[in-house]
Amino acid sequence: MTSAGEEQGGAGRDGPLWWERRRGAVLDVGLGAVSALECAVEGVDFAREGGLPTVAGVLFGVAVGSVLVLRRRWPIAVVLVGIGVAPAAMGFLLSLVGLYTLAACEVPRRITATLASMSLVATFVVTYVRTAGDAGTTPTLVVVLSVFMAVALNVPPVLLGLYIGARRRLMESLQERADSLERELSLLADRAEERAEWARTEERTRIAREMHDVVAHRVSLMVVHAAALQALAPRDPAKAAKNAALVADMGRQALTELREMLGVLRAPAPARSAPVAAAAGVAVGAPAVAGGGLEDGPTLAELEALVGQSRAAGMVVELDVRGTGPGRGYAAEVEQTAYRVVQEALTNCHKHAPGARVVVRLAHREGEVAMQVENGPGAADVVRPELPSGGNGLVGMRERVVGLGGVFVSGPTDSGGFRVSVVLPGGRP
Known part of the structure; x- marks a missing residue:
C-alpha cells in the first residue's frame, strides 16, 4: 500500500525497506519520533490516572507513538492503534496522520469509511466521557463539544487524504497517457518514415520502368533501322535515305520523351504525383507518365502508329482489334x-526474333480489355541486331498489370515463338 505522501519525482527506487524514496523514510521516521515524544508526554498522565509507574506510561507512549513509522506499510494497523489508545487520551498526531494516510492510499473505500467512522465514534465517546463531569457544563454543551472534537479530529484528515489520493492517481493516469501518446507518436513517425522510404523506392522503380519502356523501344527501332541502313546504303541509296530520316525522327522522339521524364524529376514536389499517390496507397504497379498527369500518356488509339513504326523497321506485324471500347x-x-x-x-x-511474323490482338470485352502479342520463330537468314537486354522487360510488364489488378501470362509457344497475354479491368475514365 502506498500513500499520497510518497513523492512522485525521480525514477527508480532508492529508499530502504518498504519506502520507495529515501526522503519518504526520513519523513516517516521524523513523524514517528514526534509522535513518540507526544505519546510519551501523554503517557505520564495516563500512568498517573491508572496508578502505574511513570516509566511504564512513558514507555507505553513511546511504543504507541512509534507505530506511526509504519504508516505507509500498514496504514490500517496505525489507525486501529490510534482508535485503541483513544480512551487513554494520547496519539492525536498518530490518529490524524494515520487517517490521512489511510484515505490517500489504495485501501478499498469501504474499509476507509468503516475505520474513519470507528475513529469518529471513539473520539466522540472519549470527549463526552471526559467533559461530562466538568463543572459548569450542560448536557447540550457536552454533546456539541463532543461532536465538534470528533469532526475536527477525523473529517479534515480523511478529506485531505481522499483529495491527495485522487490527485495522485490523476497525475499517474496523465503520466501514463503521456507515455502512451509518446509511444504512439514514435510509432507514427517510424511508419511515416517507412512510407516515405517506400514511396521513394516506388518512385525510383517507376522512373526506371518508364525509362525502359519509353526509351528502349525507340532506341531498339533506331538500332534496327541503322542496321538496315548499313546494308541498303551501297545498293539502294533512296531507301537508305528514307531509313536515315526514320532513325533521325525516332531519335528526336526518344530525346523528347527522355527530356519530359527528366523534367518531372526537376519539378517541385507537388507536381510529382507518383510519390504522393504511392504514399496514399495507390497500387504498386499503377503507372505514371513522364510528362505529368496520366491523361498525357499514350492511349490505345495510338497502337496503330506504334505498330506502324515496327512495320517501317521491316517487321511483319498484324494488328487484330475485336469489339469496341467504351465511348x-x-x-x-x-x-x-x-x-x-x-x-x-x-x-x-x-x-530476340528478328524477321519473325508478329500478331497483335486487342479485344474489348465487357468490363475489361485483353491484349496478346505473339511472334513466330525468328528468320534464320536475318542478322540478329546487337541490342543489350537487362532482363527487366517482362518484370516491368508484370508489375504494371498486377498493380492494376489484371492478369499477366507469358511464355514460349509450341511453334518456337513467344506469347504475351494480358487482361486488364476496364475501369472508368
Whole structure:
C-alpha cells in the first residue's frame, strides 16, 4: 500500500525497506519520533490516572507513538492503534496522520469509511466521557463539544487524504497517457518514415520502368533501322535515305520523351504525383507518365502508329482489334498500361526474333480489355541486331498489370515463338 505522501519525482527506487524514496523514510521516521515524544508526554498522565509507574506510561507512549513509522506499510494497523489508545487520551498526531494516510492510499473505500467512522465514534465517546463531569457544563454543551472534537479530529484528515489520493492517481493516469501518446507518436513517425522510404523506392522503380519502356523501344527501332541502313546504303541509296530520316525522327522522339521524364524529376514536389499517390496507397504497379498527369500518356488509339513504326523497321506485324471500347475510353492508367505492354512486347520481338511474323490482338470485352502479342520463330537468314537486354522487360510488364489488378501470362509457344497475354479491368475514365 502506498500513500499520497510518497513523492512522485525521480525514477527508480532508492529508499530502504518498504519506502520507495529515501526522503519518504526520513519523513516517516521524523513523524514517528514526534509522535513518540507526544505519546510519551501523554503517557505520564495516563500512568498517573491508572496508578502505574511513570516509566511504564512513558514507555507505553513511546511504543504507541512509534507505530506511526509504519504508516505507509500498514496504514490500517496505525489507525486501529490510534482508535485503541483513544480512551487513554494520547496519539492525536498518530490518529490524524494515520487517517490521512489511510484515505490517500489504495485501501478499498469501504474499509476507509468503516475505520474513519470507528475513529469518529471513539473520539466522540472519549470527549463526552471526559467533559461530562466538568463543572459548569450542560448536557447540550457536552454533546456539541463532543461532536465538534470528533469532526475536527477525523473529517479534515480523511478529506485531505481522499483529495491527495485522487490527485495522485490523476497525475499517474496523465503520466501514463503521456507515455502512451509518446509511444504512439514514435510509432507514427517510424511508419511515416517507412512510407516515405517506400514511396521513394516506388518512385525510383517507376522512373526506371518508364525509362525502359519509353526509351528502349525507340532506341531498339533506331538500332534496327541503322542496321538496315548499313546494308541498303551501297545498293539502294533512296531507301537508305528514307531509313536515315526514320532513325533521325525516332531519335528526336526518344530525346523528347527522355527530356519530359527528366523534367518531372526537376519539378517541385507537388507536381510529382507518383510519390504522393504511392504514399496514399495507390497500387504498386499503377503507372505514371513522364510528362505529368496520366491523361498525357499514350492511349490505345495510338497502337496503330506504334505498330506502324515496327512495320517501317521491316517487321511483319498484324494488328487484330475485336469489339469496341467504351465511348469515352478506359481509365487513363489502363490505356497507358495496355500501350506499354504492346510496346515492350514489340521491342522484345525486335531484339530476340528478328524477321519473325508478329500478331497483335486487342479485344474489348465487357468490363475489361485483353491484349496478346505473339511472334513466330525468328528468320534464320536475318542478322540478329546487337541490342543489350537487362532482363527487366517482362518484370516491368508484370508489375504494371498486377498493380492494376489484371492478369499477366507469358511464355514460349509450341511453334518456337513467344506469347504475351494480358487482361486488364476496364475501369472508368
